[in-house]
Amino acid sequence: MDELVMKLNSIPNSYFGFVAGVTSYAKKKPERLKKVMDFINNSESVTTSDIVYFIMSQPDFHEDGLSFKEMVG
Numbered sequence: 001m002d003e004l005v006m007k008l009n010s011i012p013n014s015y016f017g018f019v020a021g022v023t024s025y026a027k028k029k030p031e032r033l034k035k036v037m038d039f040i041n042n043s044e045s046v047t048t049s050d051i052v053y054f055i056m057s058q059p060d061f062h063e064d065g066l067s068f069k070e071m072v073g
Helices: 002-009 016-027 030-041 048-056 068-072
Strands: none
Touching (some): 002 030, 016 030, 030 048
16 A cells, blocks of 8 residues: 555655555455556656546446545545
8 A cells, every 4th residue: 555655655646645546446355446447557757647547447336325526535
């Protein structure tokens, strides 16, 4: 999880609510963490919007009852 937080914080337009939302999503299941890390590692010049869109498009996104606003603060 530390590596994810470091990568999220290194994105130029990163902000606290974004990092908190992504880590909250990734903590729920190990496969979520792997998917998010793979997406970040395989995307050149990834933005916060790219990551939020990726997570929101995952089949399990709504399992936690999250909305976009709740995810990013």
